[in-house]
Amino acid sequence: MIPREFFTQSPVECARALVGCELVWGACSGMVVECEAYAATGDPACHTFTRPSARDFVARHRAGTAYVYLNYGMHWMLNVLTKGVEDGFVLIRAIEPRRGLRAMQKRRGEKTGRALAGGPGRLTSALGVTGVHHGSDLCSSARRCFLAGAAVDVLADGRIGISRAAELPWRFSLAGNSFVSVRPRLAA
DNA sequence: TTCGTGATAGAG
């Protein structure tokens, strides 16, 4: 199991190291194959840059807390708060399903492959993550949402779907994995 | 490519 202090690393370190780990959500689980880092300071793409409520959230919660919000009026996004030398968030963008496949397919309308949990909105839909999980502690002994995985080959490239600071190589994905939502564009 | 959908925050 991954301890809370894992999330005292910088968001970039956390995001890179989380690839290959297992995300456990109730009866379901999957290997994290894609995630992104957002820095609470100096990162124009991070919610803390424009939202007082996000800065307040960082101040009031511990490392390893879920930051969940609704985007485009319909998609829940699951992030983990990192607090330490550098505060920030890790957006979980895709998993390769392991346990609870049937439950995920039921929630997703019998989708398979990348369409099941590849993409931040699809992932929360498959796992049943919603706003009620906002602020919940993902590292508590009751929850223990993250399990360590084997060492894997991780690719870094630009974050998806943002307009500001999109060039920072802060998206991390598992090399060659078909459940990654968008194929990484290799660095020049 | 287009469009649905709603929370948030800043301007008026």
Added chain:
DNA sequence: TCTATCACGAAG
């Protein structure tokens, strides 16, 4: 109050 913006995804 009004408006812009937004870490998306399904259908066409």
